[in-house]
Amino acid sequence: MTTAASPSVSPSAHPAPVAPSVHPAPVDAGLLGPLLDRLIRRHAVPGAQLAVTHRGVTSVVTAGEELFGGGQPVTPESRFPLGSLTKPFTATLLMTLVDEGEIEPDEPLGEQFPELAPVVGAFGSLLTLRHLLSHTGGLPGSHPAARPPADRARYVRDACAQGPLSPPGTAFSYSNIGPVAAGLVAELVLGMDWEEAVDSVLCRPLGLRPVFVTAPGAAAHHVSGHAAAPRLGTARPVAQLLPPVEAPSGGLALSAPDLLRFGTLFADAPVRPLAPLLPAPRITEGMRRVQPHTDAFGLADAWGLGPAHYLAAGGGTWVGHDGTGDGTSCHLRIEPREGTGVALTTNAGTGLALWDDLVAELGEAGFDVASHPFTRLRGEVPEAPDEVLERCLGTYRNGATEYRLVRDSEGVRLDQGGRPFARLAVRADLTFSVIELTTERTCYVGRFVESAGTGRIDRLQISGRLAVRSGRAA
Missing domain, CATH: 3.40.710.10 (DD-peptidase/beta-lactamase superfamily)
Structure with missing residues (x-):
């Protein structure tokens, strides 16, 4: 030292x-x-x-x-x-x-x-x-x-x-x-x-x-x-x-x-x-x-x-x-x-x-x-119920980067670049932690964003980067 x-x-x-x-x-x-x-x-x-x-x-x-x-x-x-x-x-x-x-x-x-x-x-x-x-x-x-x-x-x-x-x-x-x-x-x-x-x-x-x-x-x-x-x-x-x-x-x-x-x-x-x-x-x-x-x-x-x-x-x-x-x-x-x-x-x-x-x-x-x-969310917020998780699923894009969210037997999985990358621990306020599959550590946090006009979840913000929903409607 x-x-x-x-x-x-x-x-x-x-x-x-x-x-x-x-x-x-x-x-x-x-x-x-x-x-x-x-x-x-x-x-x-x-x-x-x-x-x-x-x-x-x-x-x-x-x-x-x-x-x-x-x-x-x-x-x-x-x-x-x-x-x-x-x-x-x-x-x-x-x-x-x-x-x-x-x-x-x-x-x-x-x-x-x-x-x-x-x-x-x-x-x-x-x-x-x-x-x-x-x-x-x-x-x-x-x-x-x-x-x-x-x-x-x-x-x-x-x-x-x-x-x-x-x-x-x-x-x-x-x-x-x-x-x-x-x-x-x-x-x-x-x-x-x-x-x-x-x-x-x-x-x-x-x-x-x-x-x-x-x-x-x-x-x-x-x-x-x-x-x-x-x-x-x-x-x-x-x-x-x-x-x-x-x-x-x-x-x-x-x-x-x-x-x-x-x-x-x-x-x-x-x-x-x-x-x-x-x-x-x-x-x-x-x-x-x-x-x-x-x-x-x-x-x-x-x-x-x-x-x-x-x-x-x-x-x-x-x-x-x-x-x-x-x-x-x-x-x-x-x-x-x-x-x-x-x-x-x-x-x-x-x-x-x-x-x-x-x-x-x-x-x-x-x-x-x-x-x-970066690695923890503020406050105590309950987990998102299933109906909220279903609204979050889909594909989001930031330029050439694709984030695909799917449900499997263990919860919500984030696939990036066409490969399984992490699990999302989603809270009722639409914020989430990103937990790497390989290390099981929280690497960063993010949130889903609703459209002001329709209430539809149409974007996510992950480590500060905005990604826009594409594909099926929520």
């Missing part, structure tokens, strides 16, 4: 447009190391970093090793593949261009950039940067091809050709396509690759040392991901398989202290990083402000332009993001008014459940961190 502490500096003068928060009690830095060590053992996570800043003091603790059985301990400098926690970096890059007047966030992209008109196709007259950054563009969650094209413009064109899930600006559906499209816009404006833009515009001014996981030879410079087996207490290394074209959606590897440093951009109280990058109003009135129609059930409570919003049990709002790479799980939370922040990096997929347990145990110690649970 490694522990370090350092003071923050001067406060910002700009208040945040969020509800007053019930601020966490001071965290005992001496408890963080043992807590992290205990949790990685519980979830068979080979190694992790935890960075916490609160009331002027930043503490960093590490536990375990970079590679299971490899003997190389995790250090505060170890860099973990962030997965989707890359997305707020891409969003911040684009907002610097908005601040410089290079992009109008509410003007259709096909009209601002004529070269994008054939790329976004039918979306062109409506799709805006605001939609891309808030996941309200109606875009599918992923590219339709197992091996997507390497050219980013062709990638976005193919994805948009699948057609909208909903009209842009009317519903939230988490998508990897939006950040890739935003990365393409940044490349058009700046005349440089996304990787170079993120490094020069964000990382260098902030003093961050990123690894781009899709670069040749990158695996030698970042921590390995793992497929963990908690029952056996073992883990198998896995490679990062992200296609380079999708780097704006998941291509960064950083340490937890680096994540926390980036997160201070979204806070009022602590000193902003060495280079502010964006003026405070652009953060508070722009990126942090909750966007319309961003009910992100399964991921967060709402969404801004990049950062997600999480409601604290005692009141107030935190912002941040979560990310899963291949065999990694990373998390960032910032309470804007005081600048309290928490960043966790782990090198196993079970780090997602570790995060839920970390938040719960910190709360029991009086340090409440807002989060939207």
Whole structure:
């Protein structure tokens, strides 16, 4: 275990447009190391970093090793593949261009950039940067091809050709396509690759040392991901398989202290990083402000332009993001008014459940961190009766992804990609837990959505992704 502490500096003068928060009690830095060590053992996570800043003091603790059985301990400098926690970096890059007047966030992209008109196709007259950054563009969650094209413009064109899930600006559906499209816009404006833009515009001014996981030879410079087996207490290394074209959606590897440093951009109280990058109003009135129609059930409570919003049990709002790479799980939370922040990096997929347990145990110690649970549903709600389950059955689609719900002798089964994948534990309020068949663990949660006009169940939202019913009527 490694522990370090350092003071923050001067406060910002700009208040945040969020509800007053019930601020966490001071965290005992001496408890963080043992807590992290205990949790990685519980979830068979080979190694992790935890960075916490609160009331002027930043503490960093590490536990375990970079590679299971490899003997190389995790250090505060170890860099973990962030997965989707890359997305707020891409969003911040684009907002610097908005601040410089290079992009109008509410003007259709096909009209601002004529070269994008054939790329976004039918979306062109409506799709805006605001939609891309808030996941309200109606875009599918992923590219339709197992091996997507390497050219980013062709990638976005193919994805948009699948057609909208909903009209842009009317519903939230988490998508990897939006950040890739935003990365393409940044490349058009700046005349440089996304990787170079993120490094020069964000990382260098902030003093961050990123690894781009899709670069040749990158695996030698970042921590390995793992497929963990908690029952056996073992883990198998896995490679990062992200296609380079999708780097704006998941291509960064950083340490937890680096994540926390980036997160201070979204806070009022602590000193902003060495280079502010964006003026405070652009953060508070722009990126942090909750966007319309961003009910992100399964991921967060709402969404801004990049950062997600999480409601604290005692009141107030935190912002941040979560990310899963291949065999990694990373998390960032910032309470804007005081600048309290928490960043966790782990090198196993079970780090997602570790995060839920970390938040719960910190709360029991009086340090409440807002989060939207991935692996458990809130409240006590009875199971759905048979007549409700029957209304839920059928086929739902998100682009090329198909979710098929059937009844068998053991309940409701979810088939994905034409194969049995999980069981759904459906509750009377139409929320559900997704329990993997292979591991019997709850991997995420979701809900069914009724049509406002007919009461028919016509959509489901699973891990934040919207899928629209097709086939027989309910």
